[in-house]
Every structure is written in C-alpha cells, then in structure tokens.
Amino acid sequence: MHERIVGQSPWRVDGIAKVTGKAVFPQDIYLPGMVYGKTVRSKYPHAKITKLDTSKAEALPGVLKVFTARDVPGHNGHGVLHPDIPVFADGKVTSINDAICLVVAETQDIAEEAALLIDVEYEELPAVFDPREAMKETAPKLRENGNIAYHLKIRKGDVEKGFALADVIVEQSFKTSMVDQAFLQPEAGVATVDERGHIVIYVATQYPHWDRTEIARALGVSQNMVRVVTTAVGGAFGGREDMTVQIHACLAAMVLKRPVKIVYDRSESFKAHSKRHPMYMDYRVGATRDGKLVALEATIIGDAGAYLSWSPNILRKAAVHATGPYYIPNVKVDSYAVHTNNPFTGAMRGFGAAQPPMAYEAIMDMLAEKLNLHPFTIRWRNAFERGSETATGQILDMSVGLKETMLEAARRFGWNVEELK
C-alpha cells in the first residue's frame, strides 16, 4: 500500500488536551448562574405511586423547583427504539431506578438535601425478576401483550436429520452475568438557554443527533431549537446510548432560564444506565467423527429488564451469531427478549454477539475432547471462509480473515499448525 497517513499512528487529535487535563468533560463546565439538579429514583421495582409530595423540598431555601411527570410538556418518555423509559414516573414505577423527580437548587448540597425531603408513597405490585419466570402465563404482566418483547426463530435445514448424522452430541446450558459498562466518567451534562432562546446541552453521549430528536419530543419544541454539543466522552461502551441526564437538564434549563448542571456519582451511574443482558443459553450441538458440525439447536433467553432499549436488536444479534463462525448445515435457534422488573438492559460492547461465544466456544472444546481432536483442529475444519453460508443463509461475500486469525494466534503460542489443520 502506498498510503501516507492511513496505516500510521499519529498522535490522537485530542491527545494533548487529554494529557494536560484541558479536555472538557461535562463535569468540567462551570457557567455563571449555574444551578444543580438531583434525581430522585424509585425505591420499589414495581409499584403504584400513591402520593408524591414535593412541597417540603420546594420550601427548602435555595431550591428553585422540583420537576415531576406533570412538568414534561411533550412526550414523557425516551428510548433508542421505543420511547418507553419515562422521563419521570407517572403514577407507576416498573424498575427500582425509575426517575421520580428532579430537584433543582442553587447548590449541589441543597439539591441533595432537598431530595431527601421528597415524600413518595408506593403501593407495591407483584414483580418478576427472572426472564424464564416472566415468560410464563402466570407471571405478572408488565406489558399489555405480555412480557415477551421479541422472539426470533432461525430455521435452516433440518436439525433432527442433522443430529441423526452426528457421531457425538454435546448438550449444555450456560448463563452469562449482568454487566455494567463501567466507563470511568460518570454521566453529566450542563444545559442552558442561549442568546437565541435555543436550548443547548453539553453532554457526553454516543449519538447527539438522536438525543436531539428525543429531547425535542419530550420538551415539545422543534428540533432546530435544541443543540446537543458532545464534549469529551469518558468512555461509553454502549452505556450512553439511552439517555440519562439530557432531558432532565434541558427541561430545567428551559423552564428556569438558568444553566443547569447534573452530575451523577458512581452509585447513580450504576443505577441510571442500561446493563448487558444476562442470557440463559441452552445448547445442543452434534458433530461427525472427523469433527464436522452437523446440527445446532439453541434457545437463548435474554433479560430485557423493565424497558425495551435495544433488546430486540440485541437478541436478534445473539441469534444470528449463535453458531459461532462455523458452517453448520442444520440450525434451529429461538431467541427471546423478556421484560422483568430488573434494571433495564441495552447496548454494551458486543451487543448480543458477546454472550453466545461462551456457549459455542465451550462446546467446540467439549466436542473436540470427545472426538480426541485438538481445539484448533475442530475449529479449523468448520471455520467460515469467503463464500461460506451462515445460519441465516447469508453468503460471506466479503473479506473473511478467520483462518488467518487462527493461524496467527496459534503460531504465537508455538502450536504446529500444519499438523493441527
């Protein structure tokens, strides 16, 4: 290749700012007249709100206003696929971390003190915390059409015929954990109304343009009136796809005509953003004596938690990637996203394609052991190449460097790849 800059490693364009501490994250913004917001969240995973009294908090000197569901002028909800995450809970909570209200005060200390004075009473509702339980008819219904938010079937070939050809079959269940993106910079944003009367927010986000759409929809203003400026972003890994501080800060700034800053501490950060889906994965895979895969059957159940977020796309991605990078002629996969009263799950690095490797890569080793093959060998014999067909019937008419990655990694471990192929 004869490129001059592509393929090189120039210093990051934002590097000097970052090593000298000059890079501006939303936390680092201080505007004249700035006030501070503190979110009050639900104490119960599923409950009716029978009383919400903000008067004591609002009476505290230094408190400017407490914002609740009735202060949301537009749509009281947001979400990357479907706007079902309430800006503020309206009479009901579906998960423990639902925002009830936002206290805005002259200082962070006053906002936090006032937050303790918010008087909320709940009437608990039956809740469900295991997606397999939530699939049952008897489970508390979190949605009118039931708790199953998404189901994708993959049907290729005939798995029964495939298993009939198998010399060995491995059956195993797996479960992945709920994981946090744990980016180092907790959520923060500063919203203000500029000289044109436009609402501006400085925030660390993954997608400013979609944030604008959702902020405008919640505030009931046109999109050109909202400006989202992405500051330096302190890591994201999927956890900044669904919004957190954005609508709250913009609403408060719009109403109060003061710059409003919201900064989460680590604990609130854990509570406010999406998590990685824990998945239950039941697998059955068959192979012939020479290590060729002939059939795979899998059921994957992902806990979507209380809100939809990206769940359908994530469980779709899990299903599409359920076979691993291997050609299997007979495949049957059922993948489900199921609502529970757990904290909602959404995007995290790997996005549904991250969980199935736990299952399919364990099973490759289990089959290899039964067949007395090296782990490299069984993978090599089934590996995708350019032109291979996936479980969804897609022809991989693109660069497919899987076998090169296998060779390169194995050689660095000193494996005799020529013998192992």
Place this chain on the structure above:
Amino acid sequence: MEMKKLSLTVNGKLIEREVPTNIRLLDFLRDYLHLTGTKEGCGEGECGACTVLLDGKPVNSCLVMAHSAHGREVITIEGIGTPDKLHPIQEAFLEAGAVQCGYCTPGMVLAAYALLKENPNPTREEIKVAISGNLCRCTGYNKIVDAVELAARKEGK
C-alpha cells in the same frame, strides 16, 4: 456552613481562600480553582481519577479534606506540563497510545510522575503496581505501562 481560611501551594502558587470546612480537596481544586484536570470517577478512593500529589506523594483527592492540605504543597495535572511544553511523561503517553477516553489520564500521569521520581528505572511489574490504584476502562493498561517505560527512557537521557 462553617468557613475557614485555607492556605496552600498549588502548582507552585500560594493560594489563600475562605472555604467551607467540609469540602474535599477535590472540590476545592475543581469548584474553587477550576483546575478541572483532576477528575472524579468514584468518590471513594477506588479509581484514582482524582489523583494529585500532596507533598510529592500521590493521593486520592476525593479522600482528603481540603483543610487537611493547609500549609502543604499540591501538584495537579495542570502543574506537570502545558500544551506548549509537555512533560516527557505526557509526550510518552501520546507516543505510546496510552490515551483513549482520557478520563483516567491525568491521574495516571501523576501516578507515573510520582513513581519515576522515586524509581527512575522501574520494571513493568513495578509500573503495574504503581498504577494499580488507578482504574482505566479503555486501554487494558498495556500501553500505559509502555508509556511509563518510554518516559523512563526519555527522562534517563
């Protein structure tokens, strides 16, 4: 809110301010001096993003009350180098690719600075121990260790 006079040296400059008795050194640096290179990542001394040097030793400024730094010397990332005159450690971080999101970077640079003052030729293992109180979620630390090694070589010259 009880106020009290706080007098300390920050990046070589004597600072005197009347500030509340209950604030952390981190709050003083950020909210009062707007030295925002010092970051808050956890507020309980686990992540090291708020690392500063107190009398030359790295501390988590979220765990130090502002007034307990009275009469002492604080160095923040702003006191290490500037965009026009980077410290060799800062240069090494850029050269080695040790920076991604940058939120842990100021704390990492200060931890490295303190290490190299005490031990100009650390092993990789010693570097890992020295930065083990500073969390990074982006880089996997390998390139940060590379950067500190590179800085040691640069400073050794």
Place this chain on the structure above:
Amino acid sequence: MKKRGIGMASIFYGTGYGNGFPDVSSAVVEIHDDGSATVLTGAADCGQGSNTVLAQIAAEELGIPIEKITLISADTDCTPDAGTTAATRQTYTSGNAVKLAAAKAKKILLDFAAGVLAVNTIDGLDIKDGYVYVKTFPQKRISVAELASHARFKGNRLIGEASFTTHSTMVDPETGQGAPYYPYAFATQIAEVEVDTETGKVEVIRIVAAHDVGRAINKIAVEGQIQGGVAQGVGWALTEEVELKNGQIQNPSFTEYLIPTALDVPEVTPVIVETYEETGPYGAKGVGEPAMLPTMPAILNAIYNAVGVRITELPATPEKILKALKEKEQKNA
C-alpha cells in the same frame, strides 16, 4: 497447587446496525484558501479515536498533512448526522462518508487544476505532500494552497458532501433467513491462565489476540482497542457481575463491582490481520466490539484445560471454581 492451562476461542461479529435498519453516515469537507481543510461529522468520539481516524482518512484523501485538517464532530448545530458511535461502525460507515466527501471536494480542486496544468483529464492528476501533480510527469505540479486560493478567487467552492449507507437485509421473522449484517469481522484469541486449586483464584498469564480488522487505519489505536477489549473480557470472565436482589443493584460501586486493575490484565499481544475489505475505507472494517468477544470464552476454556472444570455460569469466581473442583473430586472418588 497452581496449574496452568491454555484456551482458544474464535468469533465472528456482524458490524453495523444490521437488519435493513438505515445505517447512514454523512460528512462535509471544505478545502480553504490555503489548502487546509475542515471536516464536519456527527460522529461522537467516545475515546476510541474516531476524531483521529476520520482526520487521517480526510488527510489521506486530500493529500495534505493531518495537521492541516480541523475535524469538528458531534455538534448538532453544525455537523450532519453520522449515526451512533456503536456497532463497530464509525471507522467503516463514517470513514466511508468522510472519504467520499473529501473525494468530492478534491475533484472540484482537480477539475480546476486540469485547466491550470493544461491536462485534458483529471485522471492523470493526484495530490501528494500538499502538491497537485501530473502522475506521469511529476515535475509539473502546483501547490494545493496556491491552487485552492486561485480556484476560490475564480468563484469555485471546494466543498464535498456525502452520505454512505452500510447495506444489510432484514431477516425473515419466521425463519431468520436473510443477510442481516455487513461486513463481518473475525477474531481468534488464545489465553494462558494459572489456576490455584487451593484458593480457586485464576490469574491470566498472557493473551494473544488476532483480529481481522480489514485494514488498520491507525495501528496503535487498533492495538489499544484490542488490549482494552481483552481487559473488559477478563473482567467479565472472572469478576464482574451486577448483583441483584429483588431488582435492586447490590453493588453499585467500584469497591464491590470489580473491574480489572493494571495487576489483573495480562500482557496482551495484539495481532492485526489485514484482509482489505473492498467496501471499507482503505480496506478497513472495524474492531471495537470484536476486541472483547473471544476473551471470556478463551479464559473459560483455559481454566478447563488447567484443572478440568467447566464453568457454565459467569463470572468464574474462586468460589465457583472451588465448588466445581470439589464436585469433580467427589465424582472421581
């Protein structure tokens, strides 16, 4: 007793939104009087380095140094929508958009240059090191700065705008058949671990991580993505779990939710495999998400290889490993 084991894992990863979703990125490039340029992109740099990679792509396409590029990103008042920074898509999708926009701006400049240099088509022209030159007669050349200022004085505007869409096809909801992602990235990692059979503690000794990224636009940045992804995989495999009790998070702090420290992440050897994806900018696909996918299964396979127990529920904590070892012992007895 400390026992060592080695585990391998391979993965594939469909990049982009997928499933026919509109996966579009737009960009604008303007060349100024002095030959420097501004790039506008909606892509948010979350730390992974898209601002740098996209500036590199613009600089390459325009034939000017990266220092002559100002890249403005992710401000909705002035940058066009580039989609979300997710799905391992910004290098590929926004990289393509920036490259196309730069090529359009460049074409306006080259069209003007053709007249100035008296060549009958721009096919014979290129830009390198800040000069427009005749490829087969390089001494015939003119600086980009001189040309740009001349072209602009004559009323030309050196602005290119482009959108790029990553193609994908919706899957059938009943059979799952379709072509939901494009392109796919591939990777293999091999991990070596040491398991202490008395404490159940696992130490990851080393990991080799080979990734088909199409083409590395920025080599060190790609290595950084791989090493960072591996670190997240180590955490997922061994320590990380949001513990819930009745829907309530029990460990919302770094004291109780343990992400890897510098002492927990092994030396990671990144191996960049370049396969030159024809549809990608300069052959690039992406690496962000694939970086972490093989790590967890490779570690679990290595644990099995070391001590013969298979952990099927994450994370592989010392308690789970000790319990599994005990069960294995009882079974063998």
